[in-house]
Amino acid sequence: MATYDLTPRIAPNLDRHLVFPLLEFLQERQLYPEEQIFKSKIELLSKTNMVDYAMDIHKSLYHTEDVPQDMIERRAEVVARLKALEEGAAPLVAFLQNVNAVQELRADKQYNLQMLNDRFQVCNCNLCFSNG
Known part of the structure; x- marks a missing residue:
């Protein structure tokens, strides 16, 4: 087959x-x-x-519990990158979890990046995550 x-x-x-x-x-x-x-x-x-x-x-x-060193090192890199991305996204996540802020955003529709940065510490760097 x-x-x-x-x-x-x-x-x-x-x-x-x-x-x-x-x-x-x-x-x-x-x-x-x-x-x-x-x-x-x-x-x-x-x-x-x-x-x-x-x-x-x-x-x-x-059939072993041992793994190659390169996998262990790669895992450490991946976890470090994940933590860095989580820290970078924290202000945006906090903003989106704030029901009042999101309601205000929906009602006004005049929000811009400068205002989001001033009031909620959400900046361009929080909105664009690259793979590199």
Whole structure:
């Protein structure tokens, strides 16, 4: 059945988030050895922020609790970036959680970035998060 599988042909043309369900399907159907599927999942996840999941797959694949040092380092990077983004977004999140402020925003419709910065400490830097 694996000879008719088109996944190897179409996967390079798809985003990672679209390939992952295909790998899940192939694993469920047992078209390929589970070890091969696990290795493909780890490779797919290696360039994402889903480090904890990649670590879990690595543990399942090699039947160990140890994970490679590069995964541990990558996890530390991801957690640090997440915390930095959360801190940067905190003023905006606080503003959006303030029901009165949001009601006022809806009613006035004349809010601009300068006023949001002056009254709620929401600035341009809170509104634009980059991937870099």
